[in-house]
Structures are given as C-alpha cells and as structure tokens.
Amino acid sequence: MGNDSRINMDGLQRGMDAAGVDVLVAVSLQNFFYITDTLLLSQMIMPERLCMAVVPREGKSGAIVCYCEERQTVDDSWITDIRTYLEFHESPMRALAEYLKERGFHTARIGIEKRFLATIYVEQLAALLPEATLVGADGVFDEARAIKTPAEIKILAEAGRRTEEAIQATFQSARPGHSEKRMADDLSTRVLNAGAISFWITLSVGDNTAINHPFPSTKPLATGEILRVDVGGLFQGYQSDVARTAVVGSVNREQRSTYTRLREVQRELIAAARPGVRACDLYAMYQQAFEQRGFSTTSQAVGHSFGIGMHEIPVLHACEMTELKPGMVLNIEPAVKDSQGYLYHIEDLIVVTCDEPEILTNVMDTKDLFVIH
Amino acid sequence: MGNDSRINMDGLQRGMDAAGVDVLVAVSLQNFFYITDTLLLSQMIMPERLCMAVVPREGKSGAIVCYCEERQTVDDSWITDIRTYLEFHESPMRALAEYLKERGFHTARIGIEKRFLATIYVEQLAALLPEATLVGADGVFDEARAIKTPAEIKILAEAGRRTEEAIQATFQSARPGHSEKRMADDLSTRVLNAGAISFWITLSVGDNTAINHPFPSTKPLATGEILRVDVGGLFQGYQSDVARTAVVGSVNREQRSTYTRLREVQRELIAAARPGVRACDLYAMYQQAFEQRGFSTTSQAVGHSFGIGMHEIPVLHACEMTELKPGMVLNIEPAVKDSQGYLYHIEDLIVVTCDEPEILTNVMDTKDLFVIH
Numbered sequence: 251m252g253n254d255s256r257i258n259m260d261g262l263q264r265g266m267d268a269a270g271v272d273v274l275v276a277v278s279l280q281n282f283f284y285i286t287d288t289l290l291l292s293q294m295i296m297p298e299r300l301c302m303a304v305v306p307r308e309g310k311s312g313a314i315v316c317y318c319e320e321r322q323t324v325d326d327s328w329i330t331d332i333r334t335y336l337e338f339h340e341s342p343m344r345a346l347a348e349y350l351k352e353r354g355f356h357t358a359r360i361g362i363e364k365r366f367l368a369t370i371y372v373e374q375l376a377a378l379l380p381e382a383t384l385v386g387a388d389g390v391f392d393e394a395r396a397i398k399t400p401a402e403i404k405i406l407a408e409a410g411r412r413t414e415e416a417i418q419a420t421f422q423s424a425r426p427g428h429s430e431k432r433m434a435d436d437l438s439t440r441v442l443n444a445g446a447i448s449f450w451i452t453l454s455v456g457d458n459t460a461i462n463h464p465f466p467s468t469k470p471l472a473t474g475e476i477l478r479v480d481v482g483g484l485f486q487g488y489q490s491d492v493a494r495t496a497v498v499g500s501v502n503r504e505q506r507s508t509y510t511r512l513r514e515v516q517r518e519l520i521a522a523a524r525p526g527v528r529a530c531d532l533y534a535m536y537q538q539a540f541e542q543r544g545f546s547t548t549s550q551a552v553g554h555s556f557g558i559g560m561h562e563i564p565v566l567h568a569c570e571m572t573e574l575k576p577g578m579v580l581n582i583e584p585a586v587k588d589s590q591g592y593l594y595h596i597e598d599l600i601v602v603t604c605d606e607p608e609i610l611t612n613v614m615d616t617k618d619l620f621v622i623h
Numbered sequence: 624m625g626n627d628s629r630i631n632m633d634g635l636q637r638g639m640d641a642a643g644v645d646v647l648v649a650v651s652l653q654n655f656f657y658i659t660d661t662l663l664l665s666q667m668i669m670p671e672r673l674c675m676a677v678v679p680r681e682g683k684s685g686a687i688v689c690y691c692e693e694r695q696t697v698d699d700s701w702i703t704d705i706r707t708y709l710e711f712h713e714s715p716m717r718a719l720a721e722y723l724k725e726r727g728f729h730t731a732r733i734g735i736e737k738r739f740l741a742t743i744y745v746e747q748l749a750a751l752l753p754e755a756t757l758v759g760a761d762g763v764f765d766e767a768r769a770i771k772t773p774a775e776i777k778i779l780a781e782a783g784r785r786t787e788e789a790i791q792a793t794f795q796s797a798r799p800g801h802s803e804k805r806m807a808d809d810l811s812t813r814v815l816n817a818g819a820i821s822f823w824i825t826l827s828v829g830d831n832t833a834i835n836h837p838f839p840s841t842k843p844l845a846t847g848e849i850l851r852v853d854v855g856g857l858f859q860g861y862q863s864d865v866a867r868t869a870v871v872g873s874v875n876r877e878q879r880s881t882y883t884r885l886r887e888v889q890r891e892l893i894a895a896a897r898p899g900v901r902a903c904d905l906y907a908m909y910q911q912a913f914e915q916r917g918f919s920t921t922s923q924a925v926g927h928s929f930g931i932g933m934h935e936i937p938v939l940h941a942c943e944m945t946e947l948k949p950g951m952v953l954n955i956e957p958a959v960k961d962s963q964g965y966l967y968h969i970e971d972l973i974v975v976t977c978d979e980p981e982i983l984t985n986v987m988d989t990k991d992l993f994v995i996h
Contacts, residue, residue: 289838290836291823291825291836291838292835292836294823295823295855295933296933296934298738298934317923318835318922318923319835319836321833321834321835322834322835322836322837325834336923337923337924337940338923338924338938338940338941338942338943339923339941339942362742363741364741364742364743364746365671365741365742365743366741367741367742368736368737368738368739368740368741368742369735369737369740369741369742369745369759370737370738370759370761372742373737386742386743388743435812435815435816438812438815439808439811439812439815442808442811442812443808447838447839448821448822448823449821450664450667450668450821452664460694461694461695461698462665462691462692462694462695463663463664463665463692463695464695465662465664465820466820482668549691550690550691550709550710550711550712551710551711560668560669561669561671565711567710567711568711568712569711569712570711
C-alpha cells in the first residue's frame with residue numbers, strides 16, 4: 251500500500267482482511283481516483299478506456315492506464331509503478347492479468363468491483379487468470395470511503411460552501427420572468443467560477459418541481475410558484491450537492507407553513523445524526539415526523555452518504571441497518587409536496603462527529619422561504 | 624417495436640435477427656435514451672439507479688424504471704408500457720425478470736449489454752431466469768446507432784455548429800494573461816447558453832497541451848504559446864465534440880507551418896471518408912500523411928464515430944475493418960506536436976454521404992492558425 255492523507259488506508263486494510271482478498275483492483279472513476287489521486291476526464295466521458303489501480307494487502311500499489319493517460323497519472327499520482335496498455339491493440343484486462351501475474355497474484359483472491367465492472371471484462375479476466383478467484387470487493391472500497399479523513403472533510407466543506415454561495419448569489423439575481431434555463435445557466439456558471447470542473451443541475455419551477463430530476467426548460471419563473479434547485483459540482487474530485495427552495499414574487503400562507511415545517515423536520519433529522527444511530531432509524535424518524543405534520547413521504551430515502559460519489563453508503567432508507575460513525579458525511583434532504591403539487595426540497599451536508607453533527611453548508615440562512623423579487 | 628424518427632428500427636431488427644436474439648434489454652444511458660427518448664439525469668450522476676428498456680423482436684417495447692423516474696419517462700417516451708420498481712426494496716433485476724417472464728421471455732435468448740452491465744446484475748438476472756440464455760448484444764445497438772437517421776444528423780449538426788460558435792466567440796474574447804480556467808469557464812458558459820444541458824472541456828496552453836485531457840488550470844495564456852481546446856456539450860441527448868488550436872499573442876514560422884500542414888492532413892482525411900473506405904484505411908492514410916511531413920503520430924486513432932456516445936463505432940484505428948457507410952457521422956481529429964512539445968489539434972464533425980462527405984462544423988474558417996490578441 252502507499253499513502254496519501256486523503257485515503258483511509260487502515261479501512262482498506264481491514265476490509266481486505268475481512269473479505270479475505272490478497273489484492274484489490276479499482277476500476278471505477280471513483281475508486282481509481284480515491285486510490286491514485288488522479289482524476290481522468292476520459293473516465294467520465296469514455297468509460298471504455300479502462301484505467302485500473304492495484305492495491306495489494308502487502309507491497310506497493312500500482313496503476314495500469316491507457317497509454318495516453320500515462321503523463322497525467324505520472325504527474326498526479328503518488329503511485330510510481332505505472333504501466334500502460336495500447337488502446338485498440340490489446341485488452342486492458344490482458345495488461346491487468348500480466349501485471350497481476352508478475353506480482354505473483356495468479357493464484358490469489360482478487361477483489362474486483364463486481365457492481366461496476368462489466369461482465370465482458372470479468373469474463374476476460376477470469377479466462378486469463380484461471381487459477382485466481384475473483385471476489386466482489388465493492389464493499390471494501392465502500393466501507394473505507396464511508397469514513398472521511400480530515401483532508402476529505404475539508405474539501406467537501408469547501409465544495410459545499412462554494413456551491414451554496416453560488417445558489418445564494420443566483421437567488422439574489424434571479425427575477426420573475428426569467429426562464430428556468432437562464433437561471434440554471436447563471437447558477438452553473440457560478441459553480442464553475444467557484445472552482446468546479448463540472449456540474450449537474452436540476453432547477454424547476456411550479457409543476458416541473460414534481461419531476462424528480464427535471465432538466466431546466468424555457469418555462470418562465472411565474473409569480474406565486476415554488477422554485478426548487480438541486481445542484482452540485484466536482485471540486486478537486488469531490489462532489490457537492492445542495493438543494494434549496496424559493497418562491498417567485500410573493501409567498502402565501504400555505505407555502506410559508508409548508509416550508510417552515512419541512513425545515514423543522516430536516517433540522518430534527520440533522521440533530522439526530524449521531525454515532526450509533528442507524529440509517530434506518532433516521533428514515534423512520536423522517537416518516538414519523540412527516541406523519542405528525544400530515545405530510546406524505548415523497549422518497550424512499552431521506553439522505554445519503556457522499557464524497558467522490560453522489561450516493562455513498564449508508565443511504566438513509568428503511569432497509570439500511572448501518573450505524574452512523576464519526577467521519578461519515580451525509581446529505582439530509584427531506585422533500586414534500588404542497589396542495590398545488592409543488593415540491594419543496596432542502597438538502598444540507600453534515601459531518602457526523604463524536605458529539606453533535608456539524609452542518610457544512612451553513613452560508614445561507616434557510617429559516618425562511620426565500621422570495622425571488 | 625415502436626417507432627420514433629430518431630431510431631434506426633430496421634437496423635435494430637436486422638441486428639436482432641443476425642444475433643438470434645428474441646428481445647433486447649437496454650440499460651446504459653446511451654441505449655436507454657436511444658430507445659426511449661428519455662434522458663435521465665440519474666443515469667448520469669447515480670448509475671446504480673438502473674433504468675431499462677425492453678425491445679422484443681415482435682410486439683411492443685416496454686420500460687422498467689425506478690419509481691421516481693416514472694413521471695419523466697411517461698412525459699418523454701413514446702413507450703406506453705412503463706413499469707416501476709421500488710429502489711432499495713427490490714432489485715431492478717427482479718423487476719426486469721418479472722417483466723420478461725410476463726412477456727413470455729423466460730426461455731428466450733435475451734440480448735444484454737455485456738460491455739456495460741456490471742457482473743453483479745448479470746449474475747442476478749441469470750439466477751432469476753435460469754432457462755433463458757443471456758447473449759451479449761452490445762453490437763446490435765452499436766451497429767444500429769452507427770447509421771444516423773436524418774433527425775439525428777440534424778441534431779448533431781446543430782450541436783456541432785453551436786459548439787463551434789461558442790469556441791469562436793471565446794477565442795475572440797480571450798486575452799493574453801487570462802488563465803486557462805477563466806477561458807474554459809467562459810467557453811463552458813457559452814456552450815450551456817447555446818442550449819447544452821451539460822458539457823466537458825479540456826483547454827490548455829503551452830506545456831499543458833501535451834497532457835491528453837488536461838483540466839483547465841490557473842496557468843495564464845502566455846505569449847507565443849499554443850492553446851488547444853477540445854470541448855463538447857449534450858444537446859437534446861446528443862454530444863458535440865470540436866477541437867481547435869490557437870496561438871497566444873504572435874505566431875512564429877514553425878507554428879504557422881505546423882498548423883497549416885496538420886490541417887492539410889485533416890482535409891485529406893475528410894475528403895477520403897467515402898462509402899466503402901475502411902476505418903483502418905483512413906488510419907493508414909493518416910500515418911502516411913504524417914510520415915510524408917515528418918510528423919510523429921500522437922494517437923492510436925485519428926477519429927471516431929459519434930452521436931449519443933462520445934466514441935461510437937467505427938473508431939478510426941489500425942485494427943478496425945468496418946467500411947464507412949452513408950449516414951455515419953465521424954469526428955476527424957489528427958493532432959501533432961511541434962519542437963516545443965506543444966500539441967496542435969483540429970477536430971471536425973462530418974457525415975458520410977453517397978458522394979463527398981459533408982462537414983457539419985463549418986462556422987469557423989480554420990485555414991489559418993487563430994491568434995489570440
């Protein structure tokens with residue numbers, strides 16, 4: 251193994267011991283970046299160009315990348331044993347198998363990402379290493395990544411803060427009559443200007459808020475309608491994900507009350523996010539808090555862990571028994587519809603500590619429903 | 624099957640016949656969108672939320688989506704038989720297997736995306752449908768999608784044109800001393816304002832151009848350095864992908880000559896992209912044209928087909944024997960380094976016709992190297 255202050259190496263080691271694997275192979279963008287500190291655009295836009303990191307239980311880690319990604323991997327990674335393969339001429343799995351053989355892993359238990367790696371590659375690898383055992387090791391990565399290091403929390407806090415600042419500035423400059431797309435482009439640009447290298451956005455008003463992830467449309471911001479934004483960017487390889495709700499022009503009594511009660515629920519859930527509480531307990535609290543207020547639940551999850559990936563474990567749903575631990579970073583995001591069918595959504599990022607959780611997205615005062623004038 | 628003017632239904636039908644499959648299952652964002660006309664943000668940012676389209680050789684198509692994506696799928700798709708599954712409570716593969724059983728496909732040859740679908744899902748599906756045969760059918764989708772319909776070519780031409788206009792405007796407003804990131808954000812914003820819902824970008828100057836896909840940095844545009852941009856956006860579910868090269872401040876003789884000769888090569892390759900020519904023939908022409916000019920080749924491919932995906936078949940590399948056909952849309956993109964190690968890159972989108980290829984990205988005059996003043 252190597253070292254990097256971002257990586258939970260102890261967690262990886264314990265996971266490998268528990269899973270009984272001799273070596274881990276990271277292939278997804280998330281795990282490759284987690285291990286190598288190298289963020290490759292090609293893994294985002296042309297995933298067939300596989301790049302792999304190899305982490306043995308003992309001994310140094312290595313990476314196998316497409317020839318054209320060698321320079322960036324050498325520049326960015328702490329890993330020094332970097333091999334390449336020639337795209338179109340040789341299979342990445344052949345290069346991986348050769349490397350594993352050279353390292354003495356031809357009869358090993360090899361931990362692979364079964365939840366990510368496509369069948370065709372696993373079939374190739376199994377044929378190339380007939381004496382090895384390929385074991386699903388997604389959970390080893392998941393569990394190590396679930397506990398963030400201080401270096402990771404710092405990046406996530408900064409990403410959340412900058413995203414929230416972008417939302418605040420966009421809310422302040424939006425005007426009734428602007429289109430969803432115009433406002434979304436304004437916000438996206440602010441997220442990029444704040445340092446993100448990419449973003450995703452869902453921004454909708456009125457009836458469109460009821461769609462789960464609507465793309466911004468030409469629909470104008472009409473007075474009296476609820477506006478919902480859920481946005482994130484990629485900062486230093488880590489995501490942000492913040493949702494805020496506003497109303498256009500003027501607010502009526504039902505809207506104010508719906509928003510205020512939704513935020514109450516969110517703050518109750520945040521306060522409850524302490525070590526030892528299970529993910530499903532938070533989900534049950536959400537159900538109960540909604541029921542008490544006469545709200546209908548709108549989602550099978552009320553939040554999720556978060557980091558390099560958008561949804562990391564634990565996701566806060568009814569079947570997830572994982573207990574919260576210090577160092578977990580969670581998005582808490584209840585949402586509710588009003589009698590018009592407009593969806594209200596508040597999402598904040600918190601870190602679980604030994605004591606009270608810390609809210610990392612704390613730029614905006616979310617106590618009252620924001621009015622776009 | 625259903626119908627949508629965007630879809631090459633004949634091609635899918637022929638591919639299914641040739642592969643001997645009774646039913647196709649689309650799971651990747653690209654194939655799901657191709658079949659259903661529904662572009663789901665969740666497929667981009669949380670791919671574990673599987674959504675599937677089922678296309679039988681005979682009879683109507685169906686879709687199985689996560690409960691929270693039902694509304695958008697109903698709104699956007701021509702498919703009317705839309706089923707849902709409850710995330711976290713049931714496996715998407717169970718919902719898929721139930722649907723396939725209901726449709727009488729429990730003993731069928733089922734075409735799946737082996738190059739996309741993760742091992743864990745294929746193992747689940749095989750266990751749930753023990754009498755069925757799961758066949759890799761990636762090629763059926765690939766070959767149908769390789770021939771674009773007029774509706775698709777129209778979208779791609781518009782996407783390319785708008786992206787090129789954004790590059791032109793950004794080149795005109797960039798100034799020596801601006802940072803790569805500032806210029807990249809300006810260009811990204813223009814791509815979004817032109818109608819894209821997302822983008823990717825690589826923009827670099829000087830030494831950074833030698834990295835394959837550099838993320839824009841704080842490095843300033845320094846006089847005398849080469850600037851390379853390669854950018855794309857997602858327009859109506861279809862990609863754009865255009866590369867242009869400029870020089871900062873003033874151009875020297877070597878730079879002018881390198882650029883002019885690179886463009887000559889690119890135009891020769893474009894002119895040669897006619898029906899019956901094989902992908903590998905174009906690659907061989909590229910090698911020969913580079914050799915004649917004393918250039919070293921910098922890539923294992925000189926272009927690629929293109930559409931909903933960034934790299935579609937055929938990719939123009941030495942081992943690809945596929946013949947070009949009318950309706951194929953290709954990016955032709957040679958690149959070369961000068962004696963300073965700066966990389967020059969020109970990429971244009973063309974459509975193969977019965978006669979001369981048509982260049983779809985024709986807004987900028989690329990004859991001379993653009994100078995950023």
